[in-house]
Amino acid sequence: MDAKVRGNRTSAAASRVYRPRAEGPRLSVGFILAKRFTLCAFANFVDVLRLAADEGDRSRPIMCGWTVLSDTMSAVPSSSGITVHPNERLGDPTKFDYIVVIGGVMDDMSGLGPEYTAYLEKAAAAGVPLVGVCTGGFLLHKAGLMDGYRCCVSWFHHADFLEQFDGLDPVSDQIFIDDGDRLTCSGGASSAHLAAYLVEKHVGRAQASKSLHIMIIDDAMRPEKPQPGVSMDISTRDPMVMRALLLMQQNIDNPLSVSELARRMGHSKRQLERHFRTALGASPQAAFLQIRLTFAHHLIETTDKSVAAIAVECGFCDSSHLSRMFRQRFNHTPHELRKRAPVADRVVEAA
Template structure:
């Protein structure tokens, strides 16, 4: 093996309990494929490892366990230290020694990366003060609830702010890894990795995150970002003017781009999202109808019932009853 001092990119991972395996695997595979010719997996141009204070295998959210290979006290120098998060509960944080390690490396100037809910762990460790950070649209409200004074970016796949890099997770982890490979090894190495992984093109961090499924799939990046904002603000819907202001674009431009891309107004798309969310909650939970109405941005159950009946032909009670009476899908 080539001496590790000659590696052009060295990273270390800290895995939170119940971490997201796909985010970790996507990131590592981009490094693996960039580190050698073809896909022979020799760590020639870059190196990676998993650090731990206990060396016990770490269980991912899907049950697969990953064994660390280096104790924290034996950790060397790294270009980046990456925290991979996953499920969120009181039992899934980082250990005190891991947090201390991160704080020590940050003080020494090592760039830190948060993958998936790894951004929560960096925030809890006090390592994102004054930085922009990226959170999945799915966890946007969770982040606001936990860190009331923070305003995360939830309409991009990753954010690079000086020596803090944060990523929404999923395939975004591969694109952030490709960004680093391009920076340290060159663009051709990044493109090769993604192509072998059957990912067509490297995406910049400002590309919109995918979100809740829509019948109309937006293609316009501005429209995608607007839809993500809608998804993040279902309980208290934003006005079209407020959406335009958040996106730093004129209201008329937003209206025109929605009509061109989706043949619908922002208000129509927003209503579809809210009604779809209401139907999903009615079908998948026993929440009282007034609660479902409130969670989906309606004044009360009567408002939801009237709107749903006019738009979809069901009242909430009728829809819930029909779903429960339907035979299970094979």
């Protein structure tokens, strides 16, 4: 998408004004549950609405309303096997402030079916914002409703997304994204934060905070909060550095320059380098090299891949380049480490 168009859309989302309804709840949400949807993501989202909707913990849908929609009214099984019964059939989407699609497991991404797709198209045409939770963003994309939009995906599914979907900008270094009339989040606990973000805009900050506190969640997180990723042996509380480290992790095989890293994050190179020095006492380049070497060390110990293949996978020019950097970091070569690693502990690559 053109950067100017994206900037205008982001500004519009940030400045959107929400006015109380003349009657009924201030925030009304319709849910579409995919087959084998993620129960945790759905429950977190609904509970934030429930706790914000009434005084105390009485759960009356006064300030917030929520409805599970269906094309057939059949119970929908979650990925855990627990089923949820819909409240009403698909109808007029404009009665809701948002239509939220809760996605399911990656190995069952067949799509939503024609009735749901037509309903979502009708909602989009009427200007009702669509929300993709967990892999719900994938389903919106399959329905042709995410073209030109950024889509928040879990760092765990980033590679799956790149393999299966074209024409969409996946972002896995934030917990959720408000991209105008499309909102997406990575699932899990982030769905509670996205719900609180909407409650704050429509109902009020106090109600959003109350919901999270009752759920034993300390404070609301903003969209740009980094997702927790896999262990990299690098620890920091600096959000900018955490986001940069996650981007590095996702581009191990094709290392980004510091300038490109800063550009993708919307910061200057100098600003990013200053944060790295303060948080880690190291440059971004040094941190990136450590991530790549740590990953190479892991692959040498746990797989039967050749050193040359591991060098390519970890973004090194060749095996000699990897060996030289490896020795400087670990005081031994990849081949010396491979000799010490028990064969039984390694995963043999299929021919």
